[in-house]
Amino acid sequence: MKEFDIKELIESRFGENYDLHEKYMNRTLATVLKTIGFDKHYKSAKGAYIYDADGTPYLDFLTGYGVFGMGRNHPVIAKAVKDAIDMDLPNMVQLDCALLSGLLAERIVKLLDNRCTAVFFCNSGTEANEGAIKFARAHTKRNRILSMSSGYHGLTYGSLSITKSPHFQDGYGQMLPGAGNVPHYDIGALEAELKKGDVAGFIFEPVQGKGVNYPLDDYFPKAQELCRKYGTLFIADEVQTGFGRTGKWFGYQHWNLDPDIVTMAKALSGGYVPCAAFVTTREIHQSSFSSLDRCVVHSTTFGRNNLAMVCGLATISVLENENMVEKSATMGKLLLDKLDALKEKHSFIKEVRGKGMVLAIEFQEPKGIGQKLAWKSLKLANDALFTQMVVTSMIDKHHILTQVASHGLDAVKILPPFIVTEAEIDKFVNALDDVLENAANVTGPLWKFGTRLLKASMNNKQNR
Ligand SMILES: Cc1ncc(COP(=O)(O)O)c(C=O)c1O
Numbered sequence: 317m318k319e320f321d322i323k324e325l326i327e328s329r330f331g332e333n334y335d336l337h338e339k340y341m342n343r344t345l346a347t348v349l350k351t352i353g354f355d356k357h358y359k360s361a362k363g364a365y366i367y368d369a370d371g372t373p374y375l376d377f378l379t380g381y382g383v384f385g386m387g388r389n390h391p392v393i394a395k396a397v398k399d400a401i402d403m404d405l406p407n408m409v410q411l412d413c414a415l416l417s418g419l420l421a422e423r424i425v426k427l428l429d430n431r432c433t434a435v436f437f438c439n440s441g442t443e444a445n446e447g448a449i450k451f452a453r454a455h456t457k458r459n460r461i462l463s464m465s466s467g468y469h470g471l472t473y474g475s476l477s478i479t480k481s482p483h484f485q486d487g488y489g490q491m492l493p494g495a496g497n498v499p500h501y502d503i504g505a506l507e508a509e510l511k512k513g514d515v516a517g518f519i520f521e522p523v524q525g526k527g528v529n530y531p532l533d534d535y536f537p538k539a540q541e542l543c544r545k546y547g548t549l550f551i552a553d554e555v556q557t558g559f560g561r562t563g564k565w566f567g568y569q570h571w572n573l574d575p576d577i578v579t580m581a582k583a584l585s586g587g588y589v590p591c592a593a594f595v596t597t598r599e600i601h602q603s604s605f606s607s608l609d610r611c612v613v614h615s616t617t618f619g620r621n622n623l624a625m626v627c628g629l630a631t632i633s634v635l636e637n638e639n640m641v642e643k644s645a646t647m648g649k650l651l652l653d654k655l656d657a658l659k660e661k662h663s664f665i666k667e668v669r670g671k672g673m674v675l676a677i678e679f680q681e682p683k684g685i686g687q688k689l690a691w692k693s694l695k696l697a698n699d700a701l702f703t704q705m706v707v708t709s710m711i712d713k714h715h716i717l718t719q720v721a722s723h724g725l726d727a728v729k730i731l732p733p734f735i736v737t738e739a740e741i742d743k744f745v746n747a748l749d750d751v752l753e754n755a756a757n758v759t760g761p762l763w764k765f766g767t768r769l770l771k772a773s774m775n776n777k778q779n780r
Contacts, residue, residue, distance in 0.1 A: 361388035378717040393586040396630035416625035434601030437619040441555030441581035442470025452517030455603040459494040510546040517549040522567025526722035528676035549576040559583035563645030563672030586627035644734040648672040662752040678727040690758040699724040714747035
C-alpha cells in the first residue's frame with residue numbers, strides 16, 4: 317500500500333476546494349464566498365501575504381480574525397514546531413505535570429503582570445470564556461454573568477449566552493440562565509445590576525471586536541471599582557486583544573486595570589495549533605480545584621498538548637524579540653492617522669477608530685444627492701451592503717483582505733499583521749481611497765455589484 321503523502325494529496329486534489337465544501341461542509345458559506353468574490357484558491361502564505369495558485373499576493377488585513385499578528389508561517393514558530401515533533405516528546409500523558417505547559421504558564425503570568433497567576437489551558441476563545449464563567453460562579457457562589465451589549469465572546473452555549481445578539485442566538489433555544497447584558501459604557505446601568513449582589517462576573521473586551529469600540533472616558537477603572545465593591549469578578553476577554561493586538565501585551569493595560577480573570581486565545585496558537593487559556597488569581601483557581609478528588613473537575617483532553625504549548629512559547633518569544641507589540645502600536649497609529657486624513661476627501665467616511673492593529677472605518681450617508689439616494693435605497697434593503705461592496709472591491713481590484721465589522725454595522729474592520737511596512741500601509745490607504753472614489757459614481761461598477769449582491773441575497777431567501 318502507498319504511504320500517506322500530504323504533499324501529493326494537496327497537489328492532486330487542488331482546485332476541488334469549493335466542490336468539497338459544497339458537498340460535505342457548510343455550503344451556505346461556499347455560496348456566500350462565491351457571491352462576494354472571495355472564492356480564491358489560496359496555495360501558500362508568508363508574512364503579511366497569502367498567495368493564490370497563480371502566485372498573486374493578497375495583503376492580509378484579516379489575519380485569520382486576529383490570529384496572525386506575527387505574520388503567517390513565521391520561520392521561528394515553524395522551526396519550533398518541527399523541532400518538537402522531531403524530539404518525539406511524550407504528549408498528553410494527562411496524569412502528568414509536563415514541562416512545556418508549566419513553562420508557557422510562567423511566560424503568560426509574567427506578561428500579565430497582575431494578580432492572575434494560575435493558568436488553565438484549553439483550545440479556543442469560546443472555551444476560555446466558558447471556563448471563566450464556570451470559575452466565576454464557583455468562586456463567588458453566584459449565578460449571574462453580565463456582559464456588554466455589542467460584545468462578542470464566542471458561540472458555545474455559555475459564551476453565546478453572554479454574546480447578546482439575535483443574529484447568533486435566535487433559533488438555538490434557551491440561553492444560559494443568569495446570563496445578562498448591560499448597555500456598553502453605561503456605568504449607571506452596570507451599577508444598578510451589580511447592586512443586586514448576585515452577579516458572579518462582569519466580562520468585557522477592552523476593545524470590542526465587533527464594532528471596534530472602547531470607552532474614551534474612565535468607564536473601565538470605575539467598572540472595576542464597582543465590581544470590587546459588590547463582590548463581582550472583573551473578567552477581561554483578551555481573546556482578540558491579547559498578545560499585542562491593541563499595541564500593549566494585553567488590552568486592559570491601556571487603562572492600568574487589574575482583572576480577576578483574563579481569557580486569551582488566537583495569537584497564542586502561532587497560527588499553527590489551537591491554543592487558549594484563562595488565567596485567574598490562585599484563590600479563584602483553587603475554588604474549583606478545591607480538594608484532591610476535584611483535581612480534574614475542569615479539564616479538556618487537548619488543553620495542554622505539547623505542540624500548542626510550543627506554539628505559545630515560540631509566539632511570545634517572536635513577539636518579544638522582534639518588538640512586535642511596539643510595532644503594533646506605532647504602525648497602528650500611523651495607519652489610523654492616514655485613514656483619518658481620508659475623511660476630508662470622502663463624505664462616506666463617518667469615523668475611523670481603533671487601537672494598535674484593530675481598526676474600523678465606519679461609513680455614513682454621503683453628501684452628494686445621487687449618492688444619498690443610492691445609499692438610502694441600499695440601506696433599506698440591507699444594513700451593511702455598502703461595506704460589503706467596499707470589502708469586495710478591496711479584494712477584487714486591490715488584492716487586500718478585509719471584512720465587514722459586524723451585522724448591521726456599515727463599517728470595514730481591519731486586523732493587520734504587526735509586521736506591515738509603511739509602504740503596505742500606503743497601499744491599503746490608497747486602495748481604500750480609490751474604492752471610495754469609485755463609490756462616488758453611483759452608476760459605476762461598485763454599485764452594479766451592490767445590486768447583484770442584493771439580488772443574490774433575495775434569491776437565496778426565496779430558494780430556502
Ligand atoms: C473577544 C472574543 N472572544 C471570544 C471569541 C471566540 O473565540 P473562538 O472563535 O476561538 O472560539 C472571539 C473570536 O473572535 C473574540 O473575538
